Amino acid sequence: MTPWDGRGLPPAAAARVQRAADTRVRSSLLSSPAVAALGDVGLEPVGEVMGCVVMHLGWSGWGCNAYSRWGGPVNNVGYVPAQFSGQGNSAYEPYVRALYNGFEQALRRLLLEAQALGADGAVGIRWTQQRVDGVGNREFVALGTAVRARGSARPAHLFSTDLAGEEVAKLMLSGWMPVGLAVGVSVGVKHDDYYTRTQANSFMSGNTEVAGYTELVHGVRSDARAQFAHRAARQGGDASIVSRISLDTWANESNDHRDHLAQCFIFGNSLASFGGHEGRRARRAAETLTVLPLTTTTP
Amino acid sequence: MSPKQTELSLPEDAMRRLAEMKPGQATSLFTSDLSVNEFLLVREAGFRPVGLVLGSSIYHVGFQFGRWSKNQELDTLTQAMYHARELAMTRMEAEAEMLGADGIVGVRLEIEFKEFGNDLAEFIAVGTAVTGERPPPTGAWRNRHGKPFTSDLSGQDFWTLIQAGYAPVGMVMGSCVYHVAHQRFWQAMGNVGQNTEIPTFTEALYDARELAMSRMQAEAEQLEAEGIVGVQLLSLPHRWGGHTTEFFAIGTAVRPLREDHVIATPQLVLPLLDR
Numbered sequence: 001m002t003p004w005d006g007r008g009l010p011p012a013a014a015a016r017v018q019r020a021a022d023t024r025v026r027s028s029l030l031s032s033p034a035v036a037a038l039g040d041v042g043l044e045p046v047g048e049v050m051g052c053v054v055m056h057l058g059w060s061g062w063g064c065n066a067y068s069r070w071g072g073p074v075n076n077v078g079y080v081p082a083q084f085s086g087q088g089n090s091a092y093e094p095y096v097r098a099l100y101n102g103f104e105q106a107l108r109r110l111l112l113e114a115q116a117l118g119a120d121g122a123v124g125i126r127w128t129q130q131r132v133d134g135v136g137n138r139e140f141v142a143l144g145t146a147v148r149a150r151g152s153a154r155p156a157h158l159f160s161t162d163l164a165g166e167e168v169a170k171l172m173l174s175g176w177m178p179v180g181l182a183v184g185v186s187v188g189v190k191h192d193d194y195y196t197r198t199q200a201n202s203f204m205s206g207n208t209e210v211a212g213y214t215e216l217v218h219g220v221r222s223d224a225r226a227q228f229a230h231r232a233a234r235q236g237g238d239a240s241i242v243s244r245i246s247l248d249t250w251a252n253e254s255n256d257h258r259d260h261l262a263q264c265f266i267f268g269n270s271l272a273s274f275g276g277h278e279g280r281r282a283r284r285a286a287e288t289l290t291v292l293p294l295t296t297t298t299p
Numbered sequence: 300m301s302p303k304q305t306e307l308s309l310p311e312d313a314m315r316r317l318a319e320m321k322p323g324q325a326t327s328l329f330t331s332d333l334s335v336n337e338f339l340l341v342r343e344a345g346f347r348p349v350g351l352v353l354g355s356s357i358y359h360v361g362f363q364f365g366r367w368s369k370n371q372e373l374d375t376l377t378q379a380m381y382h383a384r385e386l387a388m389t390r391m392e393a394e395a396e397m398l399g400a401d402g403i404v405g406v407r408l409e410i411e412f413k414e415f416g417n418d419l420a421e422f423i424a425v426g427t428a429v430t431g432e433r434p435p436p437t438g439a440w441r442n443r444h445g446k447p448f449t450s451d452l453s454g455q456d457f458w459t460l461i462q463a464g465y466a467p468v469g470m471v472m473g474s475c476v477y478h479v480a481h482q483r484f485w486q487a488m489g490n491v492g493q494n495t496e497i498p499t500f501t502e503a504l505y506d507a508r509e510l511a512m513s514r515m516q517a518e519a520e521q522l523e524a525e526g527i528v529g530v531q532l533l534s535l536p537h538r539w540g541g542h543t544t545e546f547f548a549i550g551t552a553v554r555p556l557r558e559d560h561v562i563a564t565p566q567l568v569l570p571l572l573d574r
Contacts, residue, residue: 042310120314149310155317167335174339177313179320199359200416206361207379209386213357213415218390221353225330233328236320240330241338242351245425249413260415270328274316288343288458290565 009112013050017116020047028145030124034165038123041172042150043165046117051109051142054132055102057095082190082216086223092187102140103127103183110142111158119146121159123168127181127267161269162243175275179237184228184266188220192258216262217247224264237270244268331427337405337454344461346429349398354390355423357415358383365478365543370503372510373543376476380545383422384408384472388449391424395447400428401440402448404457406470408549412538420537435466435556442468443523450551452529460528464557468522472549473514477507479542508532511546524552 004010009017020027028035028045035045085096107127114122125144132139144160161168161178168178190196196212224245232240244267252259331338331348341348360383363375387408395403406426413421428447431440442448450457450467460467480499490497512532519527530550537545 041313120317149314151311151314153311153314153318155314156320157317159317163335170335170339172309172313174342176339177316179317200419207375207382208359208361209383210357210359210415210419213419214355217357217413217421218353218355221355225351225353229328229330232330237328239338239348240328241335242330242332245332249415251415268330272316272320275312288340290459290563291568292565294567294569 009109009116013109013113014116017047017049017113021117029143030145030165034124037169038147038165041169043120043123043147043168044150046114046119046146046148049110049113049117049119049122049144049146051106051111051113052139053102053105053109054137054139055098056134057098057136057138080191080193082188082212082219084188084219084223085186086227092189096185096187099129099185100183102129102138103142106140106142107160107181110144111160114146114158117146118148119158120149120155121161121178122146123161123178124164125160125162125181127162127183162267163269171271176239176271176273179270179272180232180235182228182232182235182240182268182270184224184226184231184264186220186223186227186264188216188223188262188264190216190260190262192260213260216260217249220262220264221245221247224266228266228268232268232270235270237272239271239273240268241271242266242268332407332425333405333427333454337427337457340454340458341404341427341429344458345432346401346404347432349400349428349430350394351425352391352394352398352400352403352428353423353425354387354392354394355421356383356386356390357413357419357421358386359416360418360420362418366480368480368483369478370480370499370506371478372507373476373478376539376543376545377474380474380476380547383420384424384474387422387424388470391426392447392449395426395428398428399430400447401431402450402467403428404450404452404467405454406449406451408451408470408472410535410537417538437556440466451549452551456529459562460553461556462562463560464555465525465528465553465560466556468524468552468554469518470549471515471518471522471524471527471552472547473511473516473518474545474547475507475510475514476539476543476545477503477510479503479507479544481542507544507546508548511548515548515550519550519552522552523554525554527552 026045027048029048030045085092110122122144125142127142129138129140159178160181162181163178171178190212193212196210199208199210246265247262249260249262252261329349330351332351333341333348358379360379361375363373365371365373391403403426406424408424411421440448448467449470451470452460480503527550530548533547535545535547
């Protein structure tokens with residue numbers, strides 16, 4: 001048997017999807033309320049779908065820009081600006097590209113499975129990364145439920161969302177449709193300079209902002225936000241809602257200097273409005289009704 | 300439209316919209332930090348999200364000893380908490396200002412201790428900037444300083460507030476970092492085996508909370524608010540050990556938009572849930 005060439009779906013996945021397409025049994029990862037809610041807006045589950053890719057992230061950049069190209073750190077005095085992957089000239093750009101590739105490839109494979117099942121999109125997607133055996137190996141997984149719309153209209157591209165079935169139904173009743181999942185990633189690095197060392201000194205300085213570190217975390221979040229907005233906009237939506245923002249920071253010590261690194265991930269959904277005047281006024285059914293639940297504790 | 304028709308046309312309309320999509324061509328899209336409920340309710344309340352806004356500050360919190368056996372406020376630390384939150388909030392408001400927003404909803408104000416060092420914490424404010432679709436019955440949505448209003452209310456609370464004829468004017472907060480006196484040895488020995496109040500502790504906690512709450516109230520008075528809703532009173536130990544605690548009061552100051560404050564009588568529902 002020839003090994004899989006990395007195109008399309010792995011043989012095991014292709015076989016399972018084929019089996020799922022042939023049977024009348026419809027599996028899904030949805031809760032019962034989610035299935036009921038999706039049924040109300042004309043979406044039916046057709047099967048659970050997965051996409052996964054294991055990447056080796058071997059090279060993650062060569063540190064801060066305070067290293068001159070010919071070796072040796074520049075003087076540890078004065079101000080050294082922070083650097084971000086989205087600016088295009090960062091040493092961390094290849095690493096960030098690999099992260100994008102991991103997430104987007106996993107999602108693409110999930111949608112390939114969905115397409116094979118005749119679906120129009122996938123909902124409730126869990127889009128995660130985790131370390132696997134070996135240094136620098138990381139698995140990117142997307143796991144969700146493929147759904148098909150009643151009626152004859154088919155989308156140009158399959159839609160994808162990490163929102164639960166109930167949330168998708170609420171959006172559709174108000175005239176909004178999820179378009180696609182998007183992720184924004186940025187890695188930033190800040191060389192410890194004279195200012196950060198002075199401001200962060202436990203005994204010398206009183207109450208003070210450490211401007212250099214603020215520059216790092218604010219910059220890395222801004223960069224990730226810009227990346228996220230760009231990628232969400234490219235899918236053609238009108239709005240986006242962020243579901244998760246994460247920020248990790250760590251220090252990297254080498255020779256006689258110290259860098260601080262920050263990595264920011266932003267996950268979210270891009271949405272498109274449909275049905276005339278944003279569909280809202282046309283669909284009075286979605287008007288909010290105030291209710292008082294007759295339970296002792298709020299559910 | 301009968302329910303039958305809705306059932307048929309809804310997925311059709313949605314899929315048709317997706318069929319028109321032209322990926323690769325960037326559209327004018329806004330980002331938001333809202334949940335689906337908040338997103339829909341904020342729009343139904345008559346506001347449009349214009350963008351996710353964020354402000355942050357990494358702050359070195361100074362050093363101050365509390366006297367071992369004395370109840371006292373540690374004002375250096377209080378000032379640090381105020382100043383750092385202020386920096387984060389101001390930066391978030393500046394982003395909203397740039398977007399021409401009338402206000403910021405769903406604000407989360409958080410403190411995270413990061414790997415930068417022991418006395419360093421990140422203060423971060425995140426929210427969604429919104430503009431009103433039409434001005435309120437009186438004046439403008441912005442507060443009396445001409446600044447976008449801020450609110451940490453959830454989408455549901457925000458919707459209810461607007462329905463009831465109130466508008467948020469700003470998030471108000473009060474902070475007090477307090478050192479609670481240690482008991483002297485003989486005091487502690489005297490209480491062994493007894494159930495008794497420790498008046499110094501009670502007094503200290505009263506003092507600290509009252510200070511935090513009155514500072515929050517003063518901020519609301521400055522904004523000429525009618526009241527404060529959704530108040531949380533938190534005791535945050537941070538990293539100062541058992542006897543030093545930050546007492547933090549935070550809420551949303553509101554002003555009335557009209558005379559009456561009635562909302563539609565809620566329907567009674569009996570959820571068929573098994574919990």
